[in-house]
Amino acid sequence: MVDARQAAAAVVDPEIRVITIDELGILRAVETDRATGRVTVTITPTYTGCPAMDVIRADIRRALAAAGHPDAEVRTVYSPAWSTDWISAAGRAKLAAAGIAPPAPVGTGGTGSGGVVPLTLAVRCPQCGSPETEQVSRFGSTACKALWRCRSCAEPFDHLKAL
Numbered sequence: 001m002v003d004a005r006q007a008a009a010a011v012v013d014p015e016i017r018v019i020t021i022d023e024l025g026i027l028r029a030v031e032t033d034r035a036t037g038r039v040t041v042t043i044t045p046t047y048t049g050c051p052a053m054d055v056i057r058a059d060i061r062r063a064l065a066a067a068g069h070p071d072a073e074v075r076t077v078y079s080p081a082w083s084t085d086w087i088s089a090a091g092r093a094k095l096a097a098a099g100i101a102p103p104a105p106v107g108t109g110g111t112g113s114g115g116v117v118p119l120t121l122a123v124r125c126p127q128c129g130s131p132e133t134e135q136v137s138r139f140g141s142t143a144c145k146a147l148w149r150c151r152s153c154a155e156p157f158d159h160l161k162a163l
Contacts, residue, residue: 004032014059024086025083026086043074050144103161103162125157132151133150145159146161
């Protein structure tokens with residue numbers, strides 16, 4: 001039997017296939033009831049209404065069942081709201097390697113903590129590293145990304161929206 005936390009953490013985000021839900025920061029908790037063996041997984045969507053949540057819940061249940069935990073509940077919580085600060089360093093590196101510009105960490109611990117509001121002065125191109133970029137469209141390949149273009153190398157790229 002594989003550890004329930006490991007099994008859930010290995011689930012890949014269905015919209016951004018290069019990063020796990022743990023690296024993305026939407027996996028909040030994995031708890032196992034010692035008496036019943038029932039696993040409860042808590043997740044927070046990147047934004048309310050994220051269309052990938054049904055797939056993520058099903059993938060978590062499938063991964064847990066394959067790991068020997070067939071009795072699992074997946075809970076979705078919205079507070080505190082997900083923040084791009086929750087993306088791990090490994091997740092940011094994977095996004096950049098896949099040509100998706102990750103937002104810079106703000107360090108506020110999430111939108112529920114108050115304080116600093118992120119202001120992006122420049123988005124660095126994940127291909128050449130240039131800060132000479134421009135937003136082409138607020139809407140990218142998924143609802144959580146925007147389409148940008150590098151003025152230096154002329155490559156288009158997705159930028160994960162800072163939330």
